[in-house]
Amino acid sequence: MHQTQKLLLASQVLLWLQLLLQGQLQPLLAIALPALMVLQLRPPRGALPRPWLLALTVGLLLGWGVSQALGASNGLLPSVSNLLWLMLGLQQLEAKRHEQQQRSVLLLLLGIGLAGLGSQGLAASLMQASAALLALAGLHSLESDGQRLLASLRRVAILVAVALPLLVASFVLLPRLEPLWSLPEASSGRSGLSERLAPGELASLVQDSSLAARVSFAAAGPPPAEQRYWRVLVHQRFDGRSWSAADNWPRPPAPPPTTGAPLGQRWIVEPSKLRQRPWDGRSLPLAGPKTSLQITDLGTLESSAPQGERQLYSLATGARSTSWQRLPPTAIDLQLPAAANPRLQALGRQWASEATDPEARIALAQQWFGRQGFAYSLEPGQLDSLDPLDRFLFETRRGFCEHYAASFSALMRAAGVPARVVVGYQGGEWQQPAGDAGFLQLSNSDAHAWSEVWLPERGWVGVDPTAWVVPERIRRSQRLSKPLPGWLMAVATEWHGLDYRWQVWVMGFDRQRQLELLGQQRWQGLVALAAMALTLAGGLAALWRPWQHSQDRARRCLNQTLQLLKRHGYQIHAGEALACFCQRVGQAEPTLATELQLLAAIYEQWRFGPAAASSGAALLGLQASSRRIKACLARGRRHSA
């Protein structure tokens, strides 16, 4: 197998691994790509015959088409990317000639670019970068026929290292373009939140520990556990079985963007199909050119940015945007289907008759939940009845946050207290990598649901009935997952920190960040070009090191000594041998005679002697001799002075 093919195959393997780990591959490709690689490595009968290749191509393309038809992929871009990755594997299979291999390098780079669209974490980026490096090494070995594999890799690593300052300069300084046209919105999302809350329809909750969002705070340290409620959605409509958001909720006009307020939180939210973004319910969104965030009357933070994209936004500290908390409830906040859940309604009415004050009714509910022996369970089983909340409250008494929030809100409505369900995240894992302020990492298993009730004096107030049942879940503010051993935890924390910084500073470096960093500059384009030219020149200078190619170290050492002697009035004539010159100077300066003879002898041994003489020891001798001559000359000058 040719060196180029080996390198390109290695690059493909890395790309495949990255795509597989990030779940970007369709099942067909997850199997077909390694099979194609094996075929590359060991083609049957030496080389794959043309009819076979044709059959394979047609078969795989048909397979891809069928899997598209069956809905294996969501969205145009993932389908096209998968097709390209498939073609990449096929192209590599038949690439034997020079131009074909060049073409497969181009395809490979395009494939890596497409992989970069879907996954931008540090691990994925590192794998993509390595794959690109291997592809470039393949290209290099293709062009410099006969170079060893490692030599090509080394050479390309040097080239990339030289190109790196240029890359950084153009990345930071070149004016970043905004999207030229809008892409069709991806229908996929990875957040664990859904727009409908139906306790009882899910038999068990699968803990999805993938990343949902990360938030860093301007104030030192994480907020206390009781305050770590990040609201996303508010459900007001209840049909007896499920809670959902009310339709056609009037949109308030967008508030004037906040500028100049001190930064409080910085959020990075992973792609989600929701328009709503997590926030703490108190801060104000900071103005930015791309982020058009607004707070709705329900106390949700809505973004106008395209869905299915990672989003970065900042919230101002200090500013208490709590106007939504003061907005009085409407009829929908007391709506309760009369036919559903009769026992629940009876219990609510009982509390209403026992206490007039809403807060007292909440206290009655807390007591009741405490007495009934409720248990927190991620596998409560399906509640397949017409009155799922009755079944949960009075029969199974096992459930997770959705069950508690849904039934408590319904109970409050039955008791005449306006109530709704809030869905968002609770808790999160505090990450404190070395040398970083730290950040809170929210994963999809931190998704939580709680209730909000209307108290005439205080407005909308959050109540978390899950905390009554399992207070430790809230207090610990940790996911219910197996803890890692200590050292692994430390490594994981550092890794998460690096990943966070990579995502914020590199992957999140957009036009807005660029403006923040550089300010509004009229000359930005010019500065960028100048910086690129400078880094290019610097890179080339570092690559060529003309001062090193022209002279070796022994010659440099000798030249320094000759320069020194020239300053003392002894100049070597054109055509004069070194030994003759040294003898001449030695006659004029008897103190230097021996030393100069030695210098000439060592140098000539180094230059013209057998290879063993031009070793490091000879060089050291030369340097020592040169130093002694220098010292001798300096002494002579002092004496004469």
Add this chain to the structure above:
Amino acid sequence: MAFAERPPSRWQRWQNQLQQRLSSQGLELRLHRRNLYILPTAFGAAWLLLIAIVYLLGIQSRSNGPVLLALLMLALLLLGPFLTHRNLEGLELRCLEPGPGYADTPLLIQLATRSAVPRTAVRLRWLGPGQSQLPQNLQQLLWQPPGRGIHLPGRLLIHTTAPLGLFRCWSYWQPPLQLSIAPARRPGPVQELSRASCHPQGQQVSASSGSDNFEELSPLRPEEGLQRVAWKTLARGQGWYGKRFSGEQPSELWLAPAPGLPLELALEHLCERLCRGLASGERVGLVLPGNVEIAPGEGQRHRYACLEALAAVASQPLP
């Protein structure tokens, strides 16, 4: 020499002039800024297109991964011309004048190359019909003769696309070599002339190089062949020596093209006989059309003289 049937058109003349202008002349060539040319390759253009595509993907989806990849590719593209140019710049080549060759075998032209830095994948190619298949390198060139005669080898293209194939840097070189190409060696009848008939001077060469009585050992000359190697001395590790013999003066042989055969064929037979004779230590002389005579002799210089004379025989016998 065949003449072109039509006078060259203006376009052809202009092209020839341009090529002359672009090519470096002289037996020595030093590649520098003035005689190196560089342009992107088709692959370089495709690379640029790919940069645009990947960058567009990046900004459309607001992902910096593809943007970074596109910028890395751009940085390599910007570095490319300098690196490729540098791969040839400063290279010094010198053509060593080759001896005569034969019409049926490629002629080996030795090159002396000097370079301060290592060069990767420098390719050389003769421009001209029938030359493209021969492998060339920086140490030696192979030139496929079009036939017997004295030829100019034409222009040599020196080019490279290293390190990434994005740019192609090249130079033209027209070494002013006069290549003597003797006829192909083809066994066949030749005319062997008696000594008297065409040796009017009747010169007596003092005897040497016979093969009868051993006389002495002397350092081996390459043209002596393996027959005279003193193997015992060699086996003792004392180096390559040739045995010298004294004896009768070897027979002197005058050769001429066989009459009645087409001239080129006769010359091919003559060439073969000449080479065979010289290799076996005969003293061979030539009588060629056009009143060209080469007295019998031996050694490399004599052999070259004979072959050059064979190469220079006019296709049509002079009146």
